[in-house]
Amino acid sequence: xxxxxxxxxxxxxxxxxxxxxxxxxxxxxxxxxxxxxxxxxxxxxxxxxxxxxxxxxxxxxxxxxxxxxxxxxxxxxxxxxxxxxxxxxxxxxxxxxxxxxxxxxxxxxxxxxxxxxxxxxxxxxxxxxxxxxxxxxxxxxxxxxxxxxxxxxxxxxxxxxxxxxxxxxxxxxxxxxxxxxxxxxxxxxxxxxxxxx
Numbered sequence: 001x002x003x004x005x006x007x008x009x010x011x012x013x014x015x016x017x018x019x020x021x022x023x024x025x026x027x028x029x030x031x032x033x034x035x036x037x038x039x040x041x042x043x044x045x046x047x048x049x050x051x052x053x054x055x056x057x058x059x060x061x062x063x064x065x066x067x068x069x070x071x072x073x074x075x076x077x078x079x080x081x082x083x084x085x086x087x088x089x090x091x092x093x094x095x096x097x098x099x100x101x102x103x104x105x106x107x108x109x110x111x112x113x114x115x116x117x118x119x120x121x122x123x124x125x126x127x128x129x130x131x132x133x134x135x136x137x138x139x140x141x142x143x144x145x146x147x148x149x150x151x152x153x154x155x156x157x158x159x160x161x162x163x164x165x166x167x168x169x170x171x172x173x174x175x176x177x178x179x180x181x182x183x184x185x186x187x188x189x190x191x192x193x194x195x196x197x
Contacts, residue, residue, distance in 0.1 A: 048101050069171045072115035072145060076155045077163040077192075085167070088153065089115075114148060117141030118168040122188045136191050142166065150195070165192045 031050035035043055073085045089111040095104030121139035125131045136142060145166040155161055167189035174182045 067173045070115035070119045071169040074149050074166045078158055078160045114144050161195050163192050163194050166190050
């Protein structure tokens with residue numbers, strides 16, 4: 001009769017699995033419940049781990065799920081010619097996909113916030129009979145978008161920058177009676193603004 005040897009995992013490998021398991025669920029727990037009780041550095045590390053892959057905002061259980069996505073876009077006029085409409089969030093999404101602990105996720109949320117403020121501004125200005133350019137340019141969403149275009153965009157250092165324009169592109173999702181998904185795009189542009197040199 002031969003002795004049969006049982007193969008077992010090395011003890012260090014078993015402990016590694018346990019540590020990974022505990023670290024993962026600790027990060028998820030901190031992300032969900034630790035914002036007000038734990039130091040901000042620990043919460044930030046847990047958020048950067050949990051948010052891209054394991055984030056759950058429970059909208060899928062809401063009676064009225066999220067049906068639209070707002071996107072901030074802009075264009076500039078330089079040397080007498082308009083650029084195409086630019087989407088400033090996409091490079092930050094690529095950064096987020098390649099480096100989960102970089103600042104791509106932060107910039108994605110900031111630029112998404114600008115888009116939402118521009119969308120809200122469009123509705124607010126709609127209540128005015130004949131809005132002036134001063135009223136358009138005093139909206140909070142426009143002010144933040146202007147700061148981004150003139151301070152953070154690739155055109156910020158262009159000395160020949162003459163005019164810029166911002167807008168919000170809204171992707172609206174609706175279900176038909178037959179259960180088919182319909183997507184409608186609504187573009188709302190703000191007035192052009194001359195850059196003061």
